[in-house]
Amino acid sequence: xxxxxxxxxxxxxxxxxxxxxxxxxxxxxxxxxxxxxxxxxxxxxxxxxxxxxxxxxxxxxxxxxxxxxxxxxxxxxxxxxxxxxxxxxxxxxxxxxxxxxxxxxxxxxxxxxxxxxxxxxxxxxxxxxxxxxxxxxxxxxxxxxxxxxxxxxxxxxxxxxxxxxxxxxxxxxxxxxxxxxxxxxxxxxxxxxxxxxxxxxxxxxxxxxxxxxxxxxxxxxxxxxxxxxxxxxxxxxxxxxxxxxxxxxxxxxxxxxxxxxxxxxxxxxxxxxxxxxxxxxxxxxxxxxxxxxxxxxxxxxxxxxxxxxxxxxxxxxxxxxxxxxxxxxxxxxxxxxxx
Numbered sequence: 001x002x003x004x005x006x007x008x009x010x011x012x013x014x015x016x017x018x019x020x021x022x023x024x025x026x027x028x029x030x031x032x033x034x035x036x037x038x039x040x041x042x043x044x045x046x047x048x049x050x051x052x053x054x055x056x057x058x059x060x061x062x063x064x065x066x067x068x069x070x071x072x073x074x075x076x077x078x079x080x081x082x083x084x085x086x087x088x089x090x091x092x093x094x095x096x097x098x099x100x101x102x103x104x105x106x107x108x109x110x111x112x113x114x115x116x117x118x119x120x121x122x123x124x125x126x127x128x129x130x131x132x133x134x135x136x137x138x139x140x141x142x143x144x145x146x147x148x149x150x151x152x153x154x155x156x157x158x159x160x161x162x163x164x165x166x167x168x169x170x171x172x173x174x175x176x177x178x179x180x181x182x183x184x185x186x187x188x189x190x191x192x193x194x195x196x197x198x199x200x201x202x203x204x205x206x207x208x209x210x211x212x213x214x215x216x217x218x219x220x221x222x223x224x225x226x227x228x229x230x231x232x233x234x235x236x237x238x239x240x241x242x243x244x245x246x247x248x249x250x251x252x253x254x255x256x257x258x259x260x261x262x263x264x265x266x267x268x269x270x271x272x273x274x275x276x277x278x279x280x281x282x283x284x285x286x287x288x289x290x291x292x293x294x295x296x297x298x299x300x301x302x303x304x305x306x307x308x309x310x311x312x313x314x315x316x317x318x319x320x321x322x323x324x325x326x327x328x329x330x331x332x333x334x335x336x337x338x339x
Contacts, residue, residue: 014103035077050183059188071131078125098218176204206313212243213309264327
C-alpha cells in the first residue's frame with residue numbers, strides 16, 4: 001500500500017523503523033529511507049541555484065533544468081547507497097557503529113539482501129547515468145567532462161577519498177562547481193561564466209559544514225575503524241572551529257559578491273539566518289558531549305553536531321535561494337539594476 005505519509009517523513013528526517021514496519025512499506029518509501037532522502041534538500045537547492053543563475057541571464061530551458069535537477073538528486077542517492085554498501089562490505093558498520101544507530105542501514109539491519117540492495121544501486125545509478133548521457137547529447141562534449149568528474153566522486157568518495165581526509169574538500173567541489181556550475185552550464189545550453197563558480201562556493205560551504213559535523217560526531221568511531229576523515233586528522237576542537245570559520249566565510253563571500261555587483265542587494269536576506277547561526281556556533285564552541293544530552297539536544301543521538309549543522313544549513317540555503325529568486329525578479333523587470 002502506498003504510504004505518502006512516510007514519503008513526507010522520509011524527506012524530512014531519517015526515520016527509525018523496525019523490520020516489521022519495513023516489510024509493510026511500499027517500494028518508494030523503502031527507497032527513500034535506504035537513500036537517506038532527507039538530505040536531498042541540499043542537492044535540490046544546489047540545482048535550483050544553478051538553474052536560477054541561468055534564468056537570470058536569459059539562457060534557460062525548463063526541460064534541461066528538470067532533467068539536471070533529477071539527475072543530480074539520483075546521483076546523490078546512488079552515492080548514499082554505495083556508501084552503505086561499501087561500508088557494510090568492509091565491516092565498517094558492524095558492532096552498532098555510528099551509521100547503524102542514527103537510522104536504518106538496510107544491509108546491516110537485515111532489511112534487504114545484498115542482491116536486492118544491489119538492484120537499488122543499479123536502477124538508481126542507471127537513471128542518473130541515462131539522464132547524464134542525454135544531457136551530453138543535447139549540450140555537447142563539454143558536459144561529458146562534468147559527467148565524468150561527478151562519476152569519479154560518486155564512485156570513489158566512500159573509498160579512498162573519505163578514508164584519507166579528502167571527503168570534505170570533495171563536497172566543496174561537488175556541491176559547488178559540479179552541481180551548481182554544472183546545472184548552470186547544462187541549463188544555459190553550454191554557456192559558462194567564471195563568477196558562477198564563486199557563487200557556487202558560497203553555497204557549497206554549507207553542505208561541507210554538515211559533513212564536518214557528521215565526521216566530528218563520529219570522530220572516535222572513525223578513528224577506531226581506520227577511517228581518517230579531516231576531523232580525525234585535525235582533531236575535534238579544530239574541526240568544530242573550522243566549521244564555524246566556514247559559516248562566517250559564507251557571509252564574507254556574499255557581501256563581496258554583492259559589493260562587486262555579481263549578486264543583487266536582495267542576497268543580504270541571508271542575514272535572517274544569523275540568530276540560528278549564533279545558537280549553532282555556541283554549540284560548536286563546546287566539546288561534543290560523550291553521552292546523550294537530556295531534552296531536545298539529545299534527540300536523534302548519536303547525531304548531535306551534524307543535526308544542528310544540517311538545520312542551520314537548510315535555513316541558510318533556503319534564504320540564499322529566496323534572495324536569489326527576488327534578485328532574478330528584480331533583474332528581469334529592471335527594478336534594481338546593478339550591472
